[in-house]
Amino acid sequence: EEQLVQSGGEVRKPGESLKISCKASGYHVANYWIAWVRQMPGKGLEWMGIIYLGDSDTTYSPSFQGQVVMSADKSINTAYLEWSSLKASDTAIYYCARHRRYSSLTGDVWGKGTTVIVSS
Amino acid sequence: EIVLTQSPGTLSLAPGERATLSCRASQSVSSSYLAWYQQKPGQAPRLLIYGASSRATGIPDRFSGSASGTDFTLTISRLEPEDFAVYYCQHYGNSRWTFGQGTKVEFK
Numbered sequence: 308e309e310q311l312v313q314s315g316g317e318v319r320k321p322g323e324s325l326k327i328s329c330k331a332s333g334y335h336v337a338n339y340w341i342a343w344v345r346q347m348p349g350k351g352l353e354w355m356g357i358i359y360l361g362d363s364d365t366t367y368s369p370s371f372q373g374q375v376v377m378s379a380d381k382s383i384n385t386a387y388l389e390w391s392s393l394k395a396s397d398t399a400i401y402y403c404a405r406h407r408r409y410s411s412l413t414g415d416v417w418g419k420g421t422t423v424i425v426s427s
Numbered sequence: 428e429i430v431l432t433q434s435p436g437t438l439s440l441a442p443g444e445r446a447t448l449s450c451r452a453s454q455s456v457s458s459s460y461l462a463w464y465q466q467k468p469g470q471a472p473r474l475l476i477y478g479a480s481s482r483a484t485g486i487p488d489r490f491s492g493s494a495s496g497t498d499f500t501l502t503i504s505r506l507e508p509e510d511f512a513v514y515y516c517q518h519y520g521n522s523r524w525t526f527g528q529g530t531k532v533e534f535k
Contacts, residue, residue: 342524344472352464352472352515354524366522369428402471406519411459411478413519417471 309333311341311403313418319393319425326389327421329403334416336360339405341386342414343377347399357406358386393425429453431516433527439535446503448530450516458494460519463501466529467512475514476501506532 314328329341343355356367360379367377376389386403400420406413430453440446450461458479464472474483476492479499489504503510511534516527 340522344524344526351513351529352466352517352526354526357522357524368523404472406524411481411519413460413462413474413477413524414464414472414517415474415477415483417473420471 309416311405311416311418313401313403313421316422317424319423320427321395321425322392323425324389324391325393325423326387327401327423329386329388329418331360331384331386331405334405336381336384339407341379342404342406343375343386343388344402344404345371345399346402346420347396352402355388355401359408360384360386393423395425395427397423398425399423429456429518429520429525431518431525431527433514433516433530435530436528437531437533439533440506441535442506442508444506444535446501446506446510446532448501448503448514448516448532450499450501450527452497452499452518455497456518456520458499461492461494461499462517462519463490463492464515464517465510465512466515472515503532 312330342357345353355371358365358377378387402420404414404417434449461479463476466472479494480492518525
């Protein structure tokens with residue numbers, strides 16, 4: 308089964324760091340990018356950025372550039388999203404989704420989401 | 428930067444009715460990279476349409492997409508009870524994604 312498995316929900320205090328993960332399985336990861344999408348409580352979808360597991364080539368949304376770091380470990384088919392100093396406004400569900408390279412096929416597989424709660 | 432504007436914000440309809448959702452791009456975009464998603468509460472988004480008009484795997488044929496210039500439309504021919512949800516359009520280009528703000532289809 309082609310799937311993206313995300314790490315579990317997290318609760319952190321403001322100022323703490325956090326790294327969440329998205330592991331791809333069941334498909335040839337070299338053919339796909341991984342995108343990260345934020346959904347704040349009761350709000351819409353916001354694209355954060357996209358990363359290629361093969362060489363960690365990354366493009367960030369201007370809204371998230373400098374706020375998070377995306378990385379990848381191709382040996383275990385896993386993408387990461389990391390914060391060095393969380394804010395209460397980072398409270399949200401974070402999804403990863405795949406996008407096929409050189410194709411119009413986008414977002415056909417999504418992770419179930421990682422809920423991040425930042426509260427003092 | 429491309430902005431996608433969806434209308435209406437909320438659509439109140441009854442099962443069996445036709446739903447027409449609109450997504451307008453702020454500039455010319457390739458229809459090859461326009462997608463539609465459905466999201467239900469507590470669930471991840473689900474791809475319905477990609478390339479403006481191609482149905483994703485397993486999507487019923489009551490869902491259809493079309494394009495005309497910078498205007499894109501998702502049509503649900505006859506609403507089933509499970510179709511009441513929020514719908515988002517999305518554009519992909521130059522390694523960037525953009526989402527519309529969403530249209531909620533609710534029970535009338």
